[in-house]
Amino acid sequence: MKRFWIALRRRPIAFASFVALVLLYFGMIFCEFLAPYGPNDQFTGHSDQPPSLLLYSPTLGFRPQVQTLVLINDFTREYAGLEGHYTAVNLLAVGPDEKLWGLIPFRHHLFGTDRYANPGAGAEPIFLFGTDNLGRDIFSRLLYGSRISLTIGFVGVAVSLFIALLLGGLAGYLGGLWDWLIMRLAEYIILIPGLYLILFLRSILSTNMNSGQSYAIITVILSVVGWPGTARMIRGMVHSIKRNDFVANAELESMPARAILFRHIIPQMSSILIISVTLGIPGFILGETVLSYLGLGIVDPAVSWGSMINRDATTITNLVQFPWLFAPGLFLIIIALSFNFLGELLRDIVDPNWRETRRKRTSPGAARKRMSPGAADQK
Amino acid sequence: MSILVVRSLTVDFPSHDGILQAVRGVDFTLQSGECLGIVGESGSGKSVSALAALGLLGKDARVGGSILLKGAEVRGLGPEQLRALRGTVASMIFQEPSRSFDPISSIGKTFQETLRVKDPGLSAGECQARAVRLLSEVHIPRAEERLRGFPHQFSGGMLQRIMIALALANDPELLIADEPTTALDVTIQAEIIGLLSELRSRRRLSLVFISHNLALVGQIADQIHVMYAGLVLEAGPAGLVLSRPRSPYTRALLDALPSWGSHYSREKLRTIAGSVPDPTRHEPGCPFAPRCPLAVQRCREAVPPLVRGSADEAGGDGAYRCIFPGVKT
């Protein structure tokens, strides 16, 4: 753990990634509180509005606020600000009734305007990232959508990794016929182009499912498509690791095979596994995005980032006119990059040759001559 | 004529741990037809010195001092010029013969490539003929058949002979052998040493023989340099170094392993405590001081200067770095 903080402090990009991920997952956990409105709350007369947070106006001075917008062109959906009409944005404002995680009811959200407290006062709603064509707050939808998008990565990777460890580990350790059978199966699955496999699997299932079932189905499909690659890698590593003398030694100590596999062999692969997991998570997230984008994953009214892209960001015209609709894409990029950088860091600190005192890894030429005391006595 | 003259050679590898000083000031002179033996353990810098002599160190190496191969300075030569030198003036053979061959080229093809470096227009037939001659020089029977074979079909000893033949293909004047027998069995080792000695006299070859085995080096070398942690701690004619070593390190190396005929029940081995120092840590003083039974405070303060037994640089009475030369421990 200590190595983790030391490494983080030394790598600003990884540190930023870590912070970003923490914030995003925090947002996901507390989305009911952090989002000012519900994901499907429609604000009539406010469709396709741009992000509306202002920090200054002559009327209210320096404070977060929103200017009232009026539609001036119904066709292009252009808005103009109404002079002098500003609404303050408050912290812990009253908003729609929600239940945190479906259990704890509350009324106050992190921020909002007086709209719910004083319904008649004509307060404007606050749209941090604008609205979609049904007048729904993009920011709130992002937060609620992250529940699906961010967790599907973990669940999917967990399932896929479990299968890969089991089958790949068995193939590598047992060798022989088992090895052959499992590897041929894996190769067969790899042969089929991934996208088509996903589409095929999806299409043979009913199209009318509620979002819970969709979630489960998507996870299963992506895991089935994803395990062979990792399994092959694991199998290869198990084959080579088991040749080490310390594995033979564990056998000589009468350690049973399953203990050897889990205590000696698999930990050697931990750096590979960590990289595989941290790269796999964004892969799964994007996989869900693709499915939803194609209309085969999460559909309305359930919300995920993929379904948001599917709805709003499909045409260039849309994007050019209402660029804030690309917000989910932006967040996906941030997630993928953050997992990448963090994964590299995790891989490095798990490496037993990584030293806390070292600045960064040396070039291969210097590394050849850099003899840690560990190599000094050997020819 | 001096075929190889090395003066104040230093090799540093910058790493983010600090500068790794692999070689810290080494001199040697090799006359034509002579054999120089360099003895040292891991981290001594013996291999790095040899690689530096042929410009084989990577880009990240910082080489200081001067290396004169047949009178011409090797440092600062461009890749084309170095290529012209290698194989034709000086050649090198390495420790693991099985790793030094291209596994997918037949032996004959490898010979072809090597021969055509010097003489690009050589026909296949001529290459074959020369290869056969070279293989018989290293006592490999049935040469034509062997040329069609691939490296994995040969034993370590055979491969090392083939390596030697390849190294000599373009008639170099100097052969550098970097631990050529370490990976081989002792009986094969004896054959290879014998072969090198024979080739040396037949071809008037100059030889640099690098090893960690002092006794082995003693069988073939005319002069011996003993290196430790990047410095030469002792140098001199082979007979002298082996019978009357001045440096306690040489003495300790000679004592370290059991002599033939001794048994544990009768004599205990005189060993050296500790282990080879970390090349990124620059401790002042003699590098052997932490392990030396004779070390005093002065030894830890400054590296002892290289003292020459006589003014003759080519060996003569030899040279050593110790303030207590020849003291029995």
Add this chain to the structure above:
Amino acid sequence: MSVESTDTFIRVTDLTKVYKLDAGLFAAAGRWVWALNGVSIDVRRGETYGLVGESGSGKTTLARALVQLFPHTSGRIEYFSGGDRWEITRSDPRSLRRFRADVKYVFQDPASALDPRMNVLRILTSGARYSDRSLDSARLVSRARETMEAVGLRAEDLGRRPSEFSGGQRQRISLARALISGPSALICDEVVSALDVSVQGQILNLLIELKRKYQLTMIFIAHDLTVVSYMADRIGVLYGGRLMEEAPTAGIVERPLHPYTQLLYRAVPRLGGKLPERGSTSGTPYNPTRPPSGCPFVGRCPLEQEKCTTVMPELREVRPGHRVACHFVT
């Protein structure tokens, strides 16, 4: 001086190990490698038995077959302990476990013998849990500390990982791991070959000290005849999977009788010695895929004749305690 007794501790009878070469689809099928070919050895309690041979001689195969890291093809291994005789095979897990707790194998390569992701304490104790002689964890930890000190390391180093140690120190850790369960014997497979010269002596001295302190029987394997003759009370010389000569150390050192032993003897570089004589140096090395009739030393032997290619010489006792397998040594 170790307590010499004529109790047999391990008896190997006619041990043979044959590997099938994995041919692949396109190569000539069904080639076999005769790594061990009918080796019989008695190791006596308290002695150090030295096994010397070059690569391919079968010495490592013999050592690994003893602890059954793989099953042998034919032959018998017997283990004598507590007045009982146990036959050691993979099909008898009970006696195998008992054997493996009592006879410990120490590996050659300090780099791969220790799990790089474990700290030393775990390395020493994790296996002990499964052995016949497991102790409770508190006792294990104090055993670990004792053993570390016995091999010349500090108990404080228990929390460090192998990469923080030098090669010589890692071999000490390997020894500590072998000793922690209190075995009666060690099989040391080339334990100093991968180390620097200046460190080899330390480990050899340590082995001798440990042998005395714990009354160990040792099987010491090396390719260097000088080192083996220093460490061993009796020496067996292997070549081509067969035992060529076996004698007390003094016998081998003063009068090696078998032509191969003599070749080994001459090949050792000696200080002040001249170059080793070029004997039959252009001979063909042993090819382990040849069918095993006749003497494996054919092709390199200065004494060889027609009958050597077809008839394998018997291992005969030509002097008291001194066995040689050669048609021409009497």
